[in-house]
Amino acid sequence: MASSLRDVAQRAGVSVRTVSNVVNDAPYVSPATRARVQSALEELDYRPNLAARTLRQGRSGLLGLVVPEIDSPYFAELAGLVADAAERSGATLVVDQTRGDADRERRLLSGPSGQFVDGLLLSPWALSPAEVAGRRQGVPLVLLGERYDPSVDHVGVDNVAAARTATAHLIALGRRRVAALGLQPHLVNSTALQRVTGYRQALAAAGRPAEPQLEVPVERLHRVDGARAMRHLLALPDPPDAVFCFTDELALGAMRVAWERGVRVPDDLALVGFDDVEDGRWSRPSLSTVSPDKATLAEVAVARLLARVGGSDEPALSTTTPHALLVRESSA
Amino acid sequence: MASSLRDVAQRAGVSVRTVSNVVNDAPYVSPATRARVQSALEELDYRPNLAARTLRQGRSGLLGLVVPEIDSPYFAELAGLVADAAERSGATLVVDQTRGDADRERRLLSGPSGQFVDGLLLSPWALSPAEVAGRRQGVPLVLLGERYDPSVDHVGVDNVAAARTATAHLIALGRRRVAALGLQPHLVNSTALQRVTGYRQALAAAGRPAEPQLEVPVERLHRVDGARAMRHLLALPDPPDAVFCFTDELALGAMRVAWERGVRVPDDLALVGFDDVEDGRWSRPSLSTVSPDKATLAEVAVARLLARVGGSDEPALSTTTPHALLVRESSA
DNA sequence: ACCCTGTCTTGCAACGTTGCAAGACCCCGA
DNA sequence: TCGGGGTCTTGCAACGTTGCAAGACAGGGT
Numbered sequence: 001m002a003s004s005l006r007d008v009a010q011r012a013g014v015s016v017r018t019v020s021n022v023v024n025d026a027p028y029v030s031p032a033t034r035a036r037v038q039s040a041l042e043e044l045d046y047r048p049n050l051a052a053r054t055l056r057q058g059r060s061g062l063l064g065l066v067v068p069e070i071d072s073p074y075f076a077e078l079a080g081l082v083a084d085a086a087e088r089s090g091a092t093l094v095v096d097q098t099r100g101d102a103d104r105e106r107r108l109l110s111g112p113s114g115q116f117v118d119g120l121l122l123s124p125w126a127l128s129p130a131e132v133a134g135r136r137q138g139v140p141l142v143l144l145g146e147r148y149d150p151s152v153d154h155v156g157v158d159n160v161a162a163a164r165t166a167t168a169h170l171i172a173l174g175r176r177r178v179a180a181l182g183l184q185p186h187l188v189n190s191t192a193l194q195r196v197t198g199y200r201q202a203l204a205a206a207g208r209p210a211e212p213q214l215e216v217p218v219e220r221l222h223r224v225d226g227a228r229a230m231r232h233l234l235a236l237p238d239p240p241d242a243v244f245c246f247t248d249e250l251a252l253g254a255m256r257v258a259w260e261r262g263v264r265v266p267d268d269l270a271l272v273g274f275d276d277v278e279d280g281r282w283s284r285p286s287l288s289t290v291s292p293d294k295a296t297l298a299e300v301a302v303a304r305l306l307a308r309v310g311g312s313d314e315p316a317l318s319t320t321t322p323h324a325l326l327v328r329e330s331s332a
Numbered sequence: 333m334a335s336s337l338r339d340v341a342q343r344a345g346v347s348v349r350t351v352s353n354v355v356n357d358a359p360y361v362s363p364a365t366r367a368r369v370q371s372a373l374e375e376l377d378y379r380p381n382l383a384a385r386t387l388r389q390g391r392s393g394l395l396g397l398v399v400p401e402i403d404s405p406y407f408a409e410l411a412g413l414v415a416d417a418a419e420r421s422g423a424t425l426v427v428d429q430t431r432g433d434a435d436r437e438r439r440l441l442s443g444p445s446g447q448f449v450d451g452l453l454l455s456p457w458a459l460s461p462a463e464v465a466g467r468r469q470g471v472p473l474v475l476l477g478e479r480y481d482p483s484v485d486h487v488g489v490d491n492v493a494a495a496r497t498a499t500a501h502l503i504a505l506g507r508r509r510v511a512a513l514g515l516q517p518h519l520v521n522s523t524a525l526q527r528v529t530g531y532r533q534a535l536a537a538a539g540r541p542a543e544p545q546l547e548v549p550v551e552r553l554h555r556v557d558g559a560r561a562m563r564h565l566l567a568l569p570d571p572p573d574a575v576f577c578f579t580d581e582l583a584l585g586a587m588r589v590a591w592e593r594g595v596r597v598p599d600d601l602a603l604v605g606f607d608d609v610e611d612g613r614w615s616r617p618s619l620s621t622v623s624p625d626k627a628t629l630a631e632v633a634v635a636r637l638l639a640r641v642g643g644s645d646e647p648a649l650s651t652t653t654p655h656a657l658l659v660r661e662s663s664a
Numbered sequence: 665a666c667c668c669t670g671t672c673t674t675g676c677a678a679c680g681t682t683g684c685a686a687g688a689c690c691c692c693g694a
Numbered sequence: 695t696c697g698g699g700g701t702c703t704t705g706c707a708a709c710g711t712t713g714c715a716a717g718a719c720a721g722g723g724t
Binding site for chain 4: 014027033
Binding site: 002047048049050051052054055060064069070071072073076077079080081083084087092093094095096097099104115116138222223227252253255256259278279281282283284 | 334379380381382383384386387392396401402403404405408409411412413415416419424425426427428429431436447448470554555559584585587588591610611613614615616
């Protein structure tokens, strides 16, 4: 059984309060007492009870990160970086996934789990902006990804500009028919919406007509979805010679299908992804991609959240973090 | 500010205890009272305080998963499955990473974070068996991966047998020189130790001599380590025509290097990995691999942990979960 | 009219911690 | 010798919740 302050106090022959003072490095504890308490602490292997501490102080020292899928490479990498950033700031991060389930997002946002963390980083998927804004009760909240609601802090890249750059790059390669892969018409306010906007802007800027059949929707953002969409594109009467995929995972699925069908990348088909996940650096060919500065994003998000936890009540801030187009073999 | 039972009680004109009864669906609450309390609960948007509940009952309903790296595909996929399994069992999972830092493993194991979860799933990396066995104080612990200490529950695959099968498969293909990639001589008790044992057993069973220069060590288990090791192997006077990589990540790094050097996979070089991560299914060529049944592993581990949390004190159990060799293009 | 039983509601205490403010002690200077 | 100031230690209360056991009330049987 875990020992409490009282056990230690009894053993050291002092009051509970004094033990607490020693544990918390409070001033005004005589060296003799401190030493005696210290050894009692060690003998009993005392560990503070986080529940009691949290109840008393209203602070747990924990931050929560909620992502749709912890096993997708992008979110996994992001989670790793956020955990590192939190660690550097002296906070501990706990991670949760929702599998894109609105109920689960709700539960994590306002349920018990939301009660024991001091603040929450949320990468929303299924929840509507209004709900996000309304649900955040008490716990400071920072959104990752695209902006949802002006009353909530937010950190993310400029998806429209990034998509525009990626598309423009493909056009500059001299490609005639540039497709967009990864629309998610069933989600309101999704990142895909912003990326397709950037894609269209780039086409328009180049004087190209929009071709709806080159904009391919997907159910989710996994490789299998990219593969399916690519098969669809290759079956068109006049298939594209370049594809901007809204995530690297989609692109990697698409790339595999291209290979299976004998379509050479990048000669017959140029590919650009989005996210700069590790896999794309090692694929064959390596994958060109829009690389969001995930480390900065994590750093900024944690800093913002900790500021809120610390009581900052400046108006909600929307921070745009840098991104860069990395041209690799798939669109060289 | 969050509202408490007392606030709700005041508003509904009942005692705190009655509100608690309604919240917890206790019997013996008259329909009228229940209704009145219910509406007060909703008006005040009451959420139980997890810290207080935990303090009172000594249970938080949270399980913890501690892995070395949350952004490595294997652990990410495992974390996702464990979270799903926990969800199905009505528990919430929180995930933590240690970056292979022994101090961080220690802290998570016995520090505050270990105090607010009801049980811990740990995938150890840097900690010695003795320390793991000793540190687990109070919180039930289940180890994932290889067995550490007979006094601690454990769930994992039979690494020796799996490595033997993978190596035997390469030998059966008619390969002359089968290398092993991924030794970690700096870690005691590591998974790599078991896999190299299986590798050697398979060689011995085929009457092949052990060739130390074909056993390549790595620092960590990422693609970059696999790439470096592969360059080393290809620089040997008599390079291998088959490589058993101890993880898929290592294999994917190795595969990329083979391609860069003009070594054809599988014609010139057969490759087998371990873990069956998503990437290997979509790589070019797709990666043969030992596939541990991660879903079962997650399921069993969560069930075991929940049984312990429920108070089971049967002797520590070591469960071996199934695995299968998946032959794909890289060793067809 | 009485008690008993079953239904419903309540007060008290405790989980382990820390903020607050007062108490105890000691040393120094007046 | 006494007061004052600093140093060190302590008791009390409270955070929000639930286990426990008793209280209150109504209805039915005697």
